[in-house]
Amino acid sequence: MAIEDASNRIIADLLASRTGQQLTESRRWRISTALSGLFRELGIQNVDQLACMLERPGEYRLATRVVEALLNNETYFFRDHAYFGTLANTVLPDLARKRADSKKLTIWSAGCSTGQEVLSLAMTFAEQPGRWHDWTIDIIGTDISGKAIEQARSGTYSQFEIQRGISVAQMLNFFSETKGGWQASDRIRGMLRFEQQNVLDFPPMPGRFDLVLCRNVLLYFAPETRRSAFDRLASAVAPDGFLMLGAGETVVGQTERFEPSSHGSALYSLRQQAGSAPLGLSIRPRQAVVNG
Numbered sequence: 678m679a680i681e682d683a684s685n686r687i688i689a690d691l692l693a694s695r696t697g698q699q700l701t702e703s704r705r706w707r708i709s710t711a712l713s714g715l716f717r718e719l720g721i722q723n724v725d726q727l728a729c730m731l732e733r734p735g736e737y738r739l740a741t742r743v744v745e746a747l748l749n750n751e752t753y754f755f756r757d758h759a760y761f762g763t764l765a766n767t768v769l770p771d772l773a774r775k776r777a778d779s780k781k782l783t784i785w786s787a788g789c790s791t792g793q794e795v796l797s798l799a800m801t802f803a804e805q806p807g808r809w810h811d812w813t814i815d816i817i818g819t820d821i822s823g824k825a826i827e828q829a830r831s832g833t834y835s836q837f838e839i840q841r842g843i844s845v846a847q848m849l850n851f852f853s854e855t856k857g858g859w860q861a862s863d864r865i866r867g868m869l870r871f872e873q874q875n876v877l878d879f880p881p882m883p884g885r886f887d888l889v890l891c892r893n894v895l896l897y898f899a900p901e902t903r904r905s906a907f908d909r910l911a912s913a914v915a916p917d918g919f920l921m922l923g924a925g926e927t928v929v930g931q932t933e934r935f936e937p938s939s940h941g942s943a944l945y946s947l948r949q950q951a952g953s954a955p956l957g958l959s960i961r962p963r964q965a966v967v968n969g
Contacts, residue, residue, distance in 0.1 A: 684728035688712075688743060691731065695744045696821050697877050697906070698897040711747050741823075748822045749897070752790040754842030755797045756892070757924050760943055764888075765801050767940050768919055772887050773808065775917055781813040785886045785913060787876045788894035789818030792829030792869075793842065798890075799865035800843075800851055817881055819874040826873045832861035876906050880913030889914050892923035892943075900931070907932035911947060920945045 685708050689700040700708065709716075709724055721727060731740055755761050772782055786795045795818040802809050820826050828834075839848055839859040852859040872881060876894060880886070889910055895903050911934035914920055920935055922928070922943050928935040935945040 684724045687728045691740055692744055692747050696875060697902045699899050715742060715746050745822055745824050750790045750822060750825050752793045754793045756842060761797060761801060763941055780811060782887050783885055784816045784888045786818040787889060787891040789820050789829060791825045792818060792832060794890060795869050796861055796865060799868045800847060803865055814868045816869050818869060818871045819881065821875045823873050826871050829871050832866050833858045877909060880909055883912050885915060886913050887915055887918045890921045892921060895926055904932055907934050911935065914947055916947060
């Protein structure tokens, strides 16, 4: 094995051990590209030098920075726009009927990246004030990347980011231009909270989520790890709730915990016979009330 191949293997193993995500041999070409900025900052030339540095004792912080650089945080507002249409016109109205007594919805975006997905959800509610008047909407976004969560909490985006997926009207209605970029308004940020967390960890509120979105995350997991992730997601969804995956993902042949939902592509429900006791302890969320 060439030295560079061995170094790439060390870094791929680091990513897998920290996140569960795999960098298969066919995808290891992106290591040097993703780490080029870190190379410059450290004053090194290649992955072999980085691997040597990682082998030294006490390099946990460096390892964390390597993992952060390798994570794929690609996202944009209303990604897979048709799916958000299904949520707004079919799934959320269904949940509204089911939760008519409590007037409360709790949603988890697992792998929320820099926050565009959860802000898209918040805008979806805000654009239907008549339907959601006096409802309590609590949306939690989690991601393993601390850097991504930091941006998600700020709700601030560059000109390039703000133009991806939303209309000019939405931009002007829900964002304000600041020195740091375009920042989401308190009106929609008030529905959101964020935590740094791996999807393989215990869910933040076991058994209580009406809707869980985990899109374009499980693609990077090995089959066994993916099954573990599905178990975690299943323990988070309410018995009559829904799971939404990405366009290229499915539960079919991957897990027995979920089955396709009647609401269409990418949406799944818990299998009734697979119900199990929720894992972990509940956490009382900070809530936001949507007032038309």
